[in-house]
Amino acid sequence: MNFVKEETTIESVREMFTAFLEQKKMRKTPERYAILEKIYFNDSHFDAETLFEDMQKEYRVSLATIYNTIDLLLDCSLIVKHPFVGKKAKYEKTFSKLVHHHLICTICGTVKEFSDKKMRNLIESKSFATFEPSHYSLYLYGVCAKCKGKKKN
Numbered sequence: 001m002n003f004v005k006e007e008t009t010i011e012s013v014r015e016m017f018t019a020f021l022e023q024k025k026m027r028k029t030p031e032r033y034a035i036l037e038k039i040y041f042n043d044s045h046f047d048a049e050t051l052f053e054d055m056q057k058e059y060r061v062s063l064a065t066i067y068n069t070i071d072l073l074l075d076c077s078l079i080v081k082h083p084f085v086g087k088k089a090k091y092e093k094t095f096s097k098l099v100h101h102h103l104i105c106t107i108c109g110t111v112k113e114f115s116d117k118k119m120r121n122l123i124e125s126k127s128f129a130t131f132e133p134s135h136y137s138l139y140l141y142g143v144c145a146k147c148k149g150k151k152k153n
């Protein structure tokens with residue numbers, strides 16, 4: 001079984017968002033789609049402020065619209081909010097090319113990504129009876145090399 005939709009395209013992501021907005025009877029504004037595309041053309045973790053700054057180069061949207069759209073995208077599961085350490089909430093697109101996991105430093109909040117084929121095969125070979133999984137990520141918490149170095153001094 002391979003439940004992770006790796007071939008999810010920007011078109012199918014747009015369609016999912018459209019279906020969601022229509023169902024909620026919300027307006028399909030170009031700003032909302034511009035934000036969605038910006039997120040999906042990027043491969044990194046982001047917070048609302050950096051996304052806002054990045055957007056300004058191409059498409060002027062207000063910070064309020066960014067926050068509002070992030071909420072909508074969370075609501076329809078097109079992005080996930082990471083349980084990272086730090087003041088700023090970090091988000092990431094749900095459907096990315098590579099299934100990956102996160103190493104999180106509990107001191108400085110730095111996040112490193114890794115992927116592992118064996119782990120992946122193990123998780124994806126599991127079946128869950130009536131439960132249908134769509135995506136997943138693992139979080140490993142610990143201390144990064146930089147913080148470990150500081151601790152010793």
Ligand SMILES: [Zn+2]
Pocket residue numbers: 105106107108109110143144145146147148
């Ligand atoms: Zn650290």
Ligand SMILES: [Zn+2]
Pocket residue numbers: 045092100101102113
């Ligand atoms: Zn990630």
